[in-house]
């Protein structure tokens with residue numbers, strides 16, 4: 001699921017239409033920066049929620065709501081923003097909630113509060129984050145929140161020092177979640193094959209392509225109008241008028257071009273991390289999200305890049321083979337990402353978020 005899909009598509013489309021990306025400092029860039037402006041020393045709950053919502057989330061649907069009460073913020077799913085084709089059981093939706101809760105806790109702890117999250121499985125499911133007082137000082141992970149982003153491009157291929165791999169493992173340690181990190185080329189090649197297999201199954205499904213297209217924002221204007229979804233330029237693709245993007249999408253978004261792109265991206269990556277919850281339930285999906293968010297913030301701390309390659313786990317038939325290959329045939333692998341270092345001059349625009357007033361419910 002992702003803008004991974006349209007990068008190649010729009011690259012080819014641009015060659016056809018002659019459109020040039022307009023990525024000079026723009027209203028879009030200013031908005032993306034404002035959304036990520038630093039927190040004040042003593043932020044209120046709404047400001048903490050602004051930082052929570054900077055978390056990674058599937059298709060950038062931002063399928064969350066926050067209920068503010070004295071000393072507590074509840075995080076709930078927004079099921080009107082589900083992606084039922086790629087995520088039929090809301091697995092990614094709850095992983096995304098976990099990512100947001102981790103940001104919320106880091107932001108609270110970075111500004112003099114304690115934060116304890118308790119999952120309540122009743123009904124749609126909710127997380128109650130109790131806020132107290134604490135003397136903790138701002139962590140590196142907290143400070144990296146505005147800098148973290150997915151970078152769906154080819155990397156430099158440079159190896160990651162073992163000490164940095166250890167830091168990544170330490171940063172993402174969460175009870176109930178295991179992580180497997182692979183850096184050896186034969187293992188990365190095997191994972192590439194699962195990515196390609198999963199991608200092929202998805203590309204054969206018109207409903208998958210249709211759902212993905214609905215969340216793509218082909219230009220700044222559309223991205224700023226909705227402030228959600230997958231902005232093409234944030235994936236390194238040129239911008240296009242909406243009608244051109246929609247028309248070109250099925251023509252250039254092909255199984256072969258996508259698979260070739262993933263193979264190149266995998267060959268340029270230094271490693272892959274796979275996250276596996278102890279159980280396949282919403283509580284553990286949230287824990288996985290917390291672990292993923294911590295890992296990706298540590299990536300930003302280390303000046304590295306990452307991108308999500310969830311194809312091996314999004315297609316159930318591919319997922320079972322992938323679990324066997326991992327040596328965990330009874331587990332449900334929950335999240336897969338590749339990581340590495342940017343090539344020079346690789347600063348893609350950051351994704352937008354909806355206004356905080358749209359996601360906060362006051363009691």
Ligand SMILES: Cc1cc2nc3c(=O)[nH]c(=O)nc-3n(C[C@H](O)[C@H](O)[C@H](O)COP(=O)(O)O)c2cc1C
Nearest residue numbers: 001002004056057058059060092149150308310351
């Ligand atoms: C649960 C989850 C699933 C995701 N799945 C994919 C994916 O399959 N492909 C992809 O390229 N990005 C994927 N992403 C990354 C999101 O698209 C990305 O976080 C979102 O667009 C916001 O952009 P940002 O992370 O750069 O802020 C996923 C993220 C999460 C948390």
